[in-house]
Amino acid sequence: MEKNSPEKPTILCMYSGGIDSTGVIHELMTNEKYVDHPLIVHHIHIWNRENRAKAEAAAVNAVLSYYQKNVERKFLVTESTFSTMGFAALRSNRFPFDMDVCAFFSGNICAARKDIGFVAMGRTKTDVDSGGDNFAMRMKRAQAIFKSVLSLEERKLPEYIFPVVDFTKKEIWDFLPEDVRKNTWWCRRPIYEEGKRPKPCGKCITCKDVKDFANASV
Template sequence: MSATQEKPSILCMFSGGIDSTGALHHLLTEEKFADCKLFVHHIHIHNRENRAKAEAKAVKHILQYYKKNVSRNFVFTESTFNSTGFGPLKATRFPYDADVIAFYAANIATARKDIGQVVVGRTKTDVESGGNYSSRMRRRQEIFDAVWLLEKDTKPEFFYPILELTKEEVWYSLPEAVRNWTWWCRTPVYKNEIAKPCGRCGTCMQVKTFIDGSN
């Protein structure tokens, strides 16, 4: 790359959760990314878990913090994916977040050919979790590849800036004000429009090992 060429832009898929916030924090504070144009995209995922409202609130306040406290520009965009209409099917499953993220990220990247990397929050804790995690990550890549199939340009790569950190290490790497706004629960409980962690889902059980589980 010549001195006059700009570095490839970065697309960060941001949910307001601990992992994606850790990834975003890394991009906003590490000097090596300072010259990269940064796009931050949030998908309002509406499904039977009913997390969209809680995540949207987290995203709003976290981004407000960084706009105020970090001298790093970024472009924020958002979109909506809604599978609540699956109800009458009495379906036992609904689309994985990773699948939705891959589809939207690929479409954004086809619209902005300067994007060279797609960042998602993936941690050491995820990698070591076992189960079908590896299969789901392969499927995410396959979905991304399928969308890119008709494109002639070089395909962006997924990049995991916090892959060497556990979820706990990511949590403590964040400013306290940011930690207080992150959202992790899969099935929030709403009371007077205020979301609270259920305390029972897999992620709640996971974070209880290093925080008190309150928001």
């Protein structure tokens, strides 16, 4: 069958530029299980008090540029913006989880594109093993949001897929090409200096999760 045949359902990949979703991108670009499916890669510029939108956008641009230049697989890149900066006036200590935002946006994209049959997300073995009941409940809620958005659609619901769920974060890091690896972003509180590439804070939960392999390699 010819690659990207319209007979196969389109895969929508929600891409943040982080290690997990970059692993998903790599699988979708190189794994024979996925390469015959048309592919849409969507990035959400999430603006909140963590202020990581610029760092993530730079990672997304660099990584996708690599695959556009080095892999024959064709894909469509789209983007949107979600901001909770206005929450400051409410003195809110919380803002929506990324996976809830992704579920809402992916549901709406699927409503607009009837050819989408799968939504690819960056869930990993590390998430499953360490996240416990809280992570499972958050995943269940996100999928409920996704289904709710599509509740008025007269069609079979697209399926969530997790191409790197059998890999730990370190295993994903190890199989990524070096030029991809060095451009991923993981820190939740980036440090910005004018004229320089953003730096990881080294203190947030994700920096601590990857300190034994990622920080030493970049």
